[in-house]
Amino acid sequence: MSTYLRCNDVKSSSYEEKEVTLRGWIHRIRKQKEIAFVLLRDDRGGVIQFTIPSTKAIDLTIESCIQITGNVRKDARAPEGGYEIRGKDLKIFGIARADYPIGEYQSEDLLLDYRHLAVRTRRLSTIAKIRASVLKFSRQWFIENDWLEINAPVIVKDAVEGGSSLFEIKYFDRIAFLSQSAQLYLEAMVFALGPVWSITESFRAERSRTVRHLAEFTHLEAEAPWMYQEDIMKVQENLVSFIVQNTLSNNSADFEFLDRNAKELGSIGPPFERISYGKAVDILRSKDFTLIGENGTRRNIEWGDDLNIESEREITKDCTKPLFVSEFPIDTKPFYVREDPNKPGISLSTDLLAPRGFGEISSGSERETDVESIKSRIVKQSLDPKTYGWYLDLRRYGSVPHSGFGLGIERLVRWILGMEDIKDVVLFPRTMSRVTP
Numbered sequence: 481m482s483t484y485l486r487c488n489d490v491k492s493s494s495y496e497e498k499e500v501t502l503r504g505w506i507h508r509i510r511k512q513k514e515i516a517f518v519l520l521r522d523d524r525g526g527v528i529q530f531t532i533p534s535t536k537a538i539d540l541t542i543e544s545c546i547q548i549t550g551n552v553r554k555d556a557r558a559p560e561g562g563y564e565i566r567g568k569d570l571k572i573f574g575i576a577r578a579d580y581p582i583g584e585y586q587s588e589d590l591l592l593d594y595r596h597l598a599v600r601t602r603r604l605s606t607i608a609k610i611r612a613s614v615l616k617f618s619r620q621w622f623i624e625n626d627w628l629e630i631n632a633p634v635i636v637k638d639a640v641e642g643g644s645s646l647f648e649i650k651y652f653d654r655i656a657f658l659s660q661s662a663q664l665y666l667e668a669m670v671f672a673l674g675p676v677w678s679i680t681e682s683f684r685a686e687r688s689r690t691v692r693h694l695a696e697f698t699h700l701e702a703e704a705p706w707m708y709q710e711d712i713m714k715v716q717e718n719l720v721s722f723i724v725q726n727t728l729s730n731n732s733a734d735f736e737f738l739d740r741n742a743k744e745l746g747s748i749g750p751p752f753e754r755i756s757y758g759k760a761v762d763i764l765r766s767k768d769f770t771l772i773g774e775n776g777t778r779r780n781i782e783w784g785d786d787l788n789i790e791s792e793r794e795i796t797k798d799c800t801k802p803l804f805v806s807e808f809p810i811d812t813k814p815f816y817v818r819e820d821p822n823k824p825g826i827s828l829s830t831d832l833l834a835p836r837g838f839g840e841i842s843s844g845s846e847r848e849t850d851v852e853s854i855k856s857r858i859v860k861q862s863l864d865p866k867t868y869g870w871y872l873d874l875r876r877y878g879s880v881p882h883s884g885f886g887l888g889i890e891r892l893v894r895w896i897l898g899m900e901d902i903k904d905v906v907l908f909p910r911t912m913s914r915v916t917p
């Protein structure tokens with residue numbers, strides 16, 4: 481494979497009047513009598529204009545795949561950076577049919593129906609580049625801090641986050657589920673490898689159509705022995721800050737392209753803000769914040785209610801830094817969360833809320849170590865204790881104090897990019913109404 485230049489490489493005085501060869505797709509084309517003006521888009525979303533005699537451009541259509549050889553010229557009138565290429569040789573790899581379905585202004589639904597083509601738009605490819613950086617710097621943080629990456633199965637028998645949001649699948653002649661979280665497997669691995677982490681697709685059959693719920697999302701999870709609540713909060717603070725800062729500097733042009741004013745993100749660093757659940761409820765009550773009940777009636781939020789999207793938005797709308805909420809009532813949390821021995825009824829867990837109303841991006845906790853209390857909470861949460869036999873073994877054979885957390889990659893990218901709809905930051909979204917493309 482020979483190396484080819486990309487569009488942004490050649491926009492520099494060192495290439496002026498030099499001959500270059502670029503490959504890519506036709507982003508836009510304007511055929512005049514003598515000359516055709518073509519905007520070439522390369523395979524990283526960079527673009528440059530080239531000109532070519534119209535006689536050579538007769539067959540060219542939007543999205544045709546081509547290679548162009550020509551001389552680089554500085555020309556202030558050229559769009560996208562003031563350089564263009566005077567095309568000499570044109571090679572065609574694939575002509576696109578003339579009915580390319582995506583034009584400049586399209587409805588949201590059409591763009592989702594044609595997501596397999598829409599990923600070529602500069603907006604989506606720029607988001608995808610930022611997402612790739614978020615994944616890269618996540619991995620880098622764990623490598624630099626000596627956590628081992630593991631892979632957990634996605635076909636499982638047990639619910640981690642409640643039975644109601646499980647996807648059921650036919651598994652030979654039995655029933656199995658798609659994993660909601662790799663946590664239980666990560667917990668098993670802390671006994672063998674110490675601090676471990678994973679990136680796994682997680683699945684939630686949530687019937688809620690919201691701007692922050694997907695049926696399938698990319699889940700970054702971590703678990704470590706001899707870590708307590710404070711330690712695992714520090715891990716989340718440091719990791720999130722590292723990802724944000726490195727992505728900002730690595731992708732500054734991409735943030736600019738998306739018109740994302742990244743100034744506020746620049747100051748994200750540890751320590752994050754902290755608030756107790758009780759304080760959060762007090763604040764919401766003092767603002768007469770109401771919850772909508774099942775029959776549509778409104779009532780004041782009360783101690784014991786979980787924090788929903790609206791309450792999280794209200795609490796964080798003026799925050800500039802992420803905020804940890806701690807001391808949730810134990811009954812709002814899953815069976816594996818440890819109860820504070822010094823505060824009965826209170827959990828040793830936190831939700832990390834992104835600022836400016838973006839809401840929860842991660843949940844973490846100390847894990848319960850007492851077999852009997854896990855068992856009784858499994859039953860209380862209407863789950864079948866029989867399927868958790870292997871998990872309870874972890875507490876029976878040399879149990880270790882440990883903590884962990886799970887962070888939604890789409891939730892993180894959504895906040896970093898300041899985008900409302902979570903579907904925008906995942907390449908091929910899976911929602912209640914959409915499983916294709």
Ligand code: 4AD
Binds near residue numbers: 660889
């Ligand atoms: O808060 P959750 O449900 O916690 C767990 O699954 C734990 N077992 C994780 C752990 O401790 N290992 O999910 C963790 C995060 C949420 O904070 C959110 O960012 C994301 O996963 N998430 C979703 N993202 C998109 N769509 C959904 N339906 C999501 N559900 C959770």
Ligand code: MG
Binds near residue numbers: 842843
């Ligand atoms: Mg949570």
